[in-house]
Amino acid sequence: MDETVAEYIRRTVLKIPRDEIKMMLQKWGFLSEAQLQTVNFHQIKDNISQEVVQLCEENSADIKQAAVLDIIYNHIYQDKRMWSVYQMKKSGDELEYFDVTDFKKKFKRRLRSALKNVTITFKEYEDNAIWIRVAWGTAHKKPNQYKPSYVVYHSQTPYVFISASVLKSNMPLLCQALIVACNYHDIREVELRSHSLNSLKDIVFKRYSQNFPTYTTKPTQGGNVEPENADIRIVQENRSEKERIHRLNEEVFGSGPQPKLEFAQYRLETMFKRDPKMDVLDRKEPFRCLVKFSSPHLLESLKSLAPAGMADAPLSPLLTCIPHNARNYFKIREKKDAFPQSFVSP
Amino acid sequence: HLATSLPLPSERDHLRPRIDLVVFMIDIKSKYSLKNVKTSLAHVDASFFLGKVCFLVTGVGRVNACSIETNAICKLGKAYCSPVLFCELELEGIRVTTAQRLTRMLQICAGHIPGVSALSFASLMRNSDDD
Numbered sequence: 037m038d039e040t041v042a043e044y045i046r047r048t049v050l051k052i053p054r055d056e057i058k059m060m061l062q063k064w065g066f067l068s069e070a071q072l073q074t075v076n077f078h079q080i081k082d083n084i085s086q087e088v089v090q091l092c093e094e095n096s097a098d099i100k101q102a103a104v105l106d107i108i109y110n111h112i113y114q115d116k117r118m119w120s121v122y123q124m125k126k127s128g129d130e131l132e133y134f135d136v137t138d139f140k141k142k143f144k145r146r147l148r149s150a151l152k153n154v155t156i157t158f159k160e161y162e163d164n165a166i167w168i169r170v171a172w173g174t175a176h177k178k179p180n181q182y183k184p185s186y187v188v189y190h191s192q193t194p195y196v197f198i199s200a201s202v203l204k205s206n207m208p209l210l211c212q213a214l215i216v217a218c219n220y221h222d223i224r225e226v227e228l229r230s231h232s233l234n235s236l237k238d239i240v241f242k243r244y245s246q247n248f249p250t251y252t253t254k255p256t257q258g259g260n261v262e263p264e265n266a267d268i269r270i271v272q273e274n275r276s277e278k279e280r281i282h283r284l285n286e287e288v289f290g291s292g293p294q295p296k297l298e299f300a301q302y303r304l305e306t307m308f309k310r311d312p313k314m315d316v317l318d319r320k321e322p323f324r325c326l327v328k329f330s331s332p333h334l335l336e337s338l339k340s341l342a343p344a345g346m347a348d349a350p351l352s353p354l355l356t357c358i359p360h361n362a363r364n365y366f367k368i369r370e371k372k373d374a375f376p377q378s379f380v381s382p
Numbered sequence: 383h384l385a386t387s388l389p390l391p392s393e394r395d396h397l398r399p400r401i402d403l404v405v406f407m408i409d410i411k412s413k414y415s416l417k418n419v420k421t422s423l424a425h426v427d428a429s430f431f432l433g434k435v436c437f438l439v440t441g442v443g444r445v446n447a448c449s450i451e452t453n454a455i456c457k458l459g460k461a462y463c464s465p466v467l468f469c470e471l472e473l474e475g476i477r478v479t480t481a482q483r484l485t486r487m488l489q490i491c492a493g494h495i496p497g498v499s500a501l502s503f504a505s506l507m508r509n510s511d512d513d
Binding site: 270273276277 | 383387
């Protein structure tokens with residue numbers, strides 16, 4: 037077995053928390069149950085990984101199998117990576133039957149025709165997701181297994197989720213190969229990024245609980261705004277205001293859990309509106325400003341702003357349109373006509 | 383009666399008993415809280431400031447999260463001739479003690495303690511190094 041493969045397997049096993057190593061090796065299926073029994077999973081990880089590498093040596097593992105283990109690790113710990121969303125466009129309306137083998141063949145062929153030194157690995161999961169791992173090399177160097185890119189493609193949708201490696205120069209190539217393999221003619225990046233792959237899928241596939249506007253004028257029952265005060269001696273003076281805020285919040289955010297995003301970024305390219313007496317800017321240049329909201333769970337925290345009294349309800353549509361417009365990166369430009377207000381650009 | 387700001391909603395006027403003590407709660411972690419209290423103060427009748435108003439500053443236990451300077455709050459207390467209490471609601475002991483203090487103040491404000499009136503608060507709460 038190649039020593040680079042041995043080292044790669046050793047490092048991959050070291051990444052896994054000790055209690056999960058056995059489970060992941062079983063998922064991998066490369067080592068037999070009998071072989072796994074011989075490993076002591078209660079010793080320090082260094083020793084566990086050495087034993088695992090020994091066993092892989094016995095089975096003559098190569099980089100292909102090692103890459104599968106890496107996919108399994110990244111599938112379980114997908115939230116450690118940052119995922120971007122790409123949308124593909126079809127030229128016509130033809131519904132083509134999706135053939136997985138054909139897809140894999142086309143993808144590999146396209147990628148390899150441009151770059152010989154790549155390691156391409158596929159793994160399919162039950163939710164119709166195809167995971168692709170690509171390790172990139174150059175014309176003269178072997179692929180760097182420690183900085184691969186991951187692509188998640190759901191065959192019935194035009195969306196691809198990519199966690200690129202640091203080597204961004206390979207993105208055009210990757211996109212090309214995807215369009216060819218998926219039978220689309222164009223691909224573009226959607227301004228939506230997050231660590232939570234499932235939340236990205238929820239937003240893009242519209243799987244989160246949305247609230248559709250219902251034209252009732254009657255307010256919701258006041259009973260479920262907050263838990264009944266056990267102490268009837270406490271009187272809430274602003275009950276109707278609290279109910280209004282709750283109702284507005286429900287209308288905007290829906291009542292289910294929000295998709296998990298970590299930030300929203302607004303790039304302002306608006307003109308600085310100044311008092312003509314203030315001489316702050318002589319040149320009529322756009323005022324560059326970047327506003328970034330970050331949170332462990334941005335949408336839930338936005339949802340709780342008004343009920344917590346920290347913001348007025350309703351919230352700015354710039355904040356509340358995030359899941360509906362499937363974006364968390366915005367460019368705000370000046371509206372170039374009679375009304376000097378800013379608007380959100382696509 | 384708990385309210386998020388003043389003035390109180392007028393639709394409940396007929397349900398409200400006499401108000402003996404108004405406690406303005408300021409969260410030291412939130413500038414918005416101080417601003418809200420300052421705007422609400424304008425809606426309080428002047429007669430309340432004879433001992434029936436008190437400022438309660440919460441969240442003082444989290445030193446790293448302070449957004450408001452205690453100076454600003456003490457100045458506010460002086461300007462409105464009202465005592466300022468500091469407490470940390472997350473600690474049960476302090477919570478209970480503060481509640482007891484407020485209840486005691488309320489009893490005095492409501493006239494339940496013979497011989498002591500709310501007017502005494504202003505002089506009792508004065509700092510020794512004040513003029």
